[in-house]
Amino acid sequence: MDISQYKIDNEPFYDAQSNEIELYEAAYAARLPVMVKGPTGCGKSRFVEHMAWKLGKPIITVSCNEDITAADLVGRYLLDAEGTRWVDGPLTMAARYGAICYLDEIVEARQDTMVVIHALTDHRRELSLDKKGELIKAHPDFQLVISYNPGYQSLMKDLKQSTKQRFCAMDFDYAAPDVEAHILQKEGGVDEATAKKLVQIGETARNLKGHGLDEGISTRLMVYAATLINQGITPVEACKMALVRPITDDADIRQTLDNAIEMIF
Numbered sequence: 001m002d003i004s005q006y007k008i009d010n011e012p013f014y015d016a017q018s019n020e021i022e023l024y025e026a027a028y029a030a031r032l033p034v035m036v037k038g039p040t041g042c043g044k045s046r047f048v049e050h051m052a053w054k055l056g057k058p059i060i061t062v063s064c065n066e067d068i069t070a071a072d073l074v075g076r077y078l079l080d081a082e083g084t085r086w087v088d089g090p091l092t093m094a095a096r097y098g099a100i101c102y103l104d105e106i107v108e109a110r111q112d113t114m115v116v117i118h119a120l121t122d123h124r125r126e127l128s129l130d131k132k133g134e135l136i137k138a139h140p141d142f143q144l145v146i147s148y149n150p151g152y153q154s155l156m157k158d159l160k161q162s163t164k165q166r167f168c169a170m171d172f173d174y175a176a177p178d179v180e181a182h183i184l185q186k187e188g189g190v191d192e193a194t195a196k197k198l199v200q201i202g203e204t205a206r207n208l209k210g211h212g213l214d215e216g217i218s219t220r221l222m223v224y225a226a227t228l229i230n231q232g233i234t235p236v237e238a239c240k241m242a243l244v245r246p247i248t249d250d251a252d253i254r255q256t257l258d259n260a261i262e263m264i265f
């Protein structure tokens with residue numbers, strides 16, 4: 001198993017929002033488990049990828065969903081022509097060979113699935129492969145990182161305190177306007193004036209959160225709009241396609257946002 005295939009070769013572009021880079025470095029130096037919290041598309045995954053690159057460590061990402069089982073994370077016996085053989089899951093691979101394991105959108109996973117991370121996230125730093133009868137002591141480079149969107153919090157879908165209280169946590173939000181405009185220029189290839197207008201539209205939509213919109217427009221969608229503009233689509237069309245149509249089917253809210261777009265561009 002060559003864990004270096006999970007290393008990131010080229011620097012993922014990342015504009016810091018605050019002192020999160022130093023905070024993460026300190027957490028990694030002590031191998032503390034980290035939770036990155038914030039709305040969808042605000043840069044959490046990009047941040048973790050950037051940090052893995054900066055620290056020169058491999059990163060194994062798992063996008064969680066409600067069907068994910070403990071065996072999907074830990075591993076299982078597979079049957080092939082030669083009989084049964086054990087195949088490590090992503091969590092086991094990271095713990096065994098020393099990678100950052102990033103569990104994205106952790107709340108999507110069922111709570112009983114998450115229990116497998118418990119012994120890895122306290123002083124024991126070990127993982128028991130019950131079916132195989134093996135106890136793995138985590139590699140010194142191993143770290144567990146999870147992302148969590150507090151907006152989706154509900155009684156049905158939340159992490160247990162016994163899971164939450166194994167992580168130190170960092171809050172993320174959409175970047176400040178000048179930082180977000182810079183991200184749009186770098187990622188979407190638009191000029192400064194266009195980027196600033198896109199940010200203005202983003203702010204308008206984010207103010208509607210709780211007044212008809214569940215979540216504001218993500219930086220990810222704003223990068224899409226910038227990319228479409230860069231492809232030659234008119235800004236008004238690009239914004240409708242990337243910023244409005246994906247997030248709501250409510251005719252009134254669509255109209256409000258379309259009007260804002262036409263006013264700003």
Ligand code: ADP
Pocket residue numbers: 013014015016017038039040041042043044045046047147175183187219220223
């Ligand atoms: P999340 O994991 O929070 O859902 P991502 O990390 O996938 O969101 O971010 C979505 C996109 O937004 C990225 O692909 C990137 O283009 C852009 N982005 C957001 N924040 C930043 C940032 N601080 N620096 C660089 N790009 C960013």
